[in-house]
């Protein structure tokens with residue numbers, strides 16, 4: 001299967017649109033703290049219906065579309081994976097929220113990194129991401145931007161969200177993560193990640209210096225990385241991470257879903273955008289609604305003060321529980337779409 005339609009419209013949209021929106025939002029970061037709290041939360045609210053939550057709600061069709069499973073088998077396998085992984089993870093939240101929170105950040109680091117590494121290769125011109133080590137380097141950088149850079153630039157906003165989530169289950173447990181916010185910890189992490197970012201670009205640049213590919217892909221990669229560093233450093237975390245989730249990670253994943261759905265792919269080739277979106281929303285609607293039911297259940301189960309902060313915390317725990325099985329499905333998609341031999345030699 002040709003999973004690399006580099007020149008198609010989906011490529012243009014999934015690559016350019018997110019960067020444009022994120023770059024335009026950077027100046028907004030200077031004023032958003034002075035606006036009503038609801039504005040900071042707006043991207044997460046919007047993500048419930050627009051791209052964010054629905055992007056994972058098509059997982060149940062992946063074994064059907066990317067493997068050789070029947071619809072029934074596809075549904076059964078994915079439901080079982082969701083029930084087991086989501087259920088176990090929910091237990092971890094109840095038993096040790098600090099551990100569960102750290103796992104959530106680590107898992108999102110991996111997942112948003114894997115999503116971007118795939119999109120760069122499939123939709124961008126990222127011919128410099130060729131080998132397994134290139135892909136891992138890109139994954140670590142791309143995932144670290146939304147998960148680590150806000151901690152470096154905006155520790156107070158970061159801490160508020162982290163503590164808010166942990167306190168839902170056990171207010172005393174927030175102390176466990178205090179070292180994360182210390183200046184020396186952040187300095188070490190910042191220097192380490194900065195060095196890693198530059199090294200990974202230099203490492204993948206060897207293919208360009210080797211002379212066999214154009215420099216356009218790596219230049220684009222570097223621009224995106226630069227924009228994201230600035231964005232996550234300056235923009236308040238709740239707003240920044242929410243916007244990134246809805247408009248970057250999810251949009252790129254929806255592009256990925258479209259190329260594995262033959263009818264959506266034909267519509268793409270014909271430039272019929274509404275058809276693509278319609279098919280996506282039709283597929284995603286039932287489980288998006290089911291996810292909302294799960295969130296409502298969490299809200300009933302975990303006592304809160306009903307504040308906006310507490311609602312965000314509940315939403316994030318709900319997302320966390322759904323993300324673990326989602327990562328399992330997307331990691332399987334990676335295997336299918338990259339092929340067993342890795343992504344070498346896909347020139």
Ligand SMILES: CC1=C(/C=C/C(C)=C/C=C/C(C)=C/C=O)C(C)(C)CCC1
Pocket residue numbers: 104105108111146147150157158159161162237238241242245249316319323
């Ligand atoms: C909001 C926020 C955080 C975490 C958000 C996360 C982890 C979101 C994950 C969403 C996922 C995994 C969606 C599915 O693809 C931090 C970084 C803890 C602190 C700063 C504000």
Ligand SMILES: [Fe+2]
Pocket residue numbers: 055056111115249253326
């Ligand atoms: Fe995702």
